[in-house]
Amino acid sequence: MITGVLRNKIDGLWEVFWTGGLTNPLDVIEQITYLMFVHDLDDMDNERSKESVMLGLPYSSIFDRKVRISEELCDAKILKWSVFRDFPAARMYEVMQSGVFPFIKSLDSNRDSAYSQYMGDAIFKVPTPAKLTQIVDALDGIYGLMKQGEMDDTKGDVYEYLLSKISTSGTNGQFRTPRHVIRMMVELMAPKPGEVICDPACGTAGFLVSAGEYLRERYLEEIFYDKDQLNHYHSGMFFGYDMDRTMLRIGAMNMMTHGVRSPHIEYRDSLSDQNTDAGKFSLILTNPPFKGSLDFDIVSSDLLRVAKTKKTELLFLVLFLRMLKVGGRCAAIVPDGVLFGSSSAHKAVRKELVENNRLEAIISMPSGVFKPYAGVSTAIVIFTKTGHGGTDKVWMYDMEADGFSLDDKRSPVRENDISDIVSRFHDLPGEEGRARTEKSFFVPKEEIVGNGYDLSVNKYREVVYEAEEFPPTSEILAEIRRIEGEIMKGIDELERMI
Known part of the structure; x- marks a missing residue:
């Protein structure tokens, strides 16, 4: 959550655009996004150069070429943020308009790539050199504060705060997943080289970025010293779909600044007939929107055959089963109602997970995890697609704390169950015999079936009452x-x- 000095800086940046005549909030957000991307390209290039020296990996800078600015042929290093920011206003404006924007639009030579699709129409709209100077100075101040604060995923918070200025944001039920929750889910699933990973409601691509970082940290040599694996990492591993073009543009840039050259970030209504993916992915990591209902007319008919419902949270679970290959795994955030809802559709989806696939874990999260954006109670559902059953018992964990207060302020606190959840999940044999009074325990399939496939943790956890005289x-x-x-x-x- 953005507060204090950083919030004031962002408001000040917004005011610069406003006074310059750019009053459409979407235009402002797009221009800020473009400029942040230009700034991040410089940082990324410097970081990759240092890594190549330290690790002995080959690296060719994107700025190692010539570019034409107006009639002048220049070294592309002039397009680096750290270079042009010190130019006089008129020269900086010329470099940005005639050099930087054409440069970022041509970064990907594949014209069919997601990056080309969402950056190909990028237009520089800052009206005057004086305004550009103010904007560059303001962004430098914002980046300085973000680095100074050393907060996790501050950039995601900045995007979230910018989007909060649009009155229509969140109307489809989307809200940003906290970075530490995303990281926990990635560590639970522990992706490996060769995976094909998808987020069917990707937003700013936070899950895909985190999965990429995890792979870089743990499988650096296996991926980056193998030509085929490296090519797969850059162009065949990551897939993300969304219906918000602003989110898609941010997601494509977010992936690229995190070192993935050609992610498949596409405009798509995942629940509709336009999504034909079946048996394609080995891992799905996602927090799909689950606000209200939708029209039957737009929903893919094969999803309705499993659960005839308008509830998006149920349809997405059925969709994940269709999109996964046999043996593919999924970790998805769902509202608590999915776990205990009494409608025939709720029971049908839960039965499908338990009887026809391998339901592995339910992690109940406290309701404050998504504050200040939403106070909904949620859980993480983890399962493997088998198509022929395999559930014998389900591991359940009652998460009480995530390292932050559960109010709107979300201040850091000492209580944090995340590392305990990850370590216990990766040592499930050690969970055998745990009493149901503890935070985690197993529930046998027969008991779940006998309770109408109810998957809520509180249904099975035992509470010990101490008598007090x-x-x-x-x-x-x-x-x-x-x-x-x-x-x-x-x-x-x-x-x-x-």
Whole structure:
């Protein structure tokens, strides 16, 4: 959540655009996004150059070429943020308009790529050199604060705050998943080289970015020293779909600045007939929108055959099963109602997971995890597509804390179950025999079936009530009279002193 000085800086940047005549919030957000991308390209290039020296990996800078600015042929390093930011206003404006924007639009030579689709129509709309100077200075100040604060995923918070200025944001039920929750889900699923990973409601591509970072940290040599694996990482591993073009543009840039050259970030209504993916992915990581209902007319008919419902949260679970290949895994955030809803559609989806696939885990999260954007109670559902059953017992965890207060302020606190969740999940044999009074425990399939496929953790967790004895009422009243007598004595002494 953006607060204090950083929030004021962003408001000030917005004001610069506003006073410059750019009053459409979407235009402002797009221009800020483009400029942040240009800034991040410089940072990314510097970071990759350092990595190549330290690790002995080959790296060719995107700025190692010539570009034409107006009629002048220049070294592309002039397009780096750290270089042109020091130019006089008129020269900076010329470089940005005639050099930087054509450059970022041509970064991907594949004209069919997601990046080309969403950056190909990028237009520089800053009206004057003076305004550009103010904007560059303001962005430098914002980046300085973000680095100074060392907050996790501050850039995501900045995007979220910018989007909050659009009155229509969130109307489809989307809200940003906290970075530490995304990271926890990635560590639970532990992706490996060769995976094909999808987020069918990707937003700014936070899950895909985190999965890419995880792979870079743990499989650097396996991926980056193998030509085929490296090519797969850059162009065949990551897929993301969304219906918001602003989110798609941000997602494509977010992936590219995190070192993935050609992610498949596409405009698509995942629940409609336009999504024909079936048996394609080995891993799905997602927090799909689950607000209200939608029209039957737009929903793919094969999804309705499993659960005839308008509830998006149920349809998405059926969709994940269709999109996964046999043996593919999924970790998805769902509202608590999915776990215990009594409608025939709710029961049909839960039965499909338990009887026809391998439901592995339910992690119940506290309702404050998504504050201040939403107070909904949610859970993480983890399953493997088998198509022929495999569920014998389900591991359940009652998460009570995520390292932040559960109010709108979301201040850091010491209580945090995340590392415990990850370590226990990766040592499930050690979970055998845990009592249901503990945070985690197994529930056998037979018991779940007997309870109408209810998957809510509270249904199975046992609460121990400790008896507490109180003294008789006569003793309490006598103690009150004694205390009252002492008070009256004190008042009498005060009167005598006066």
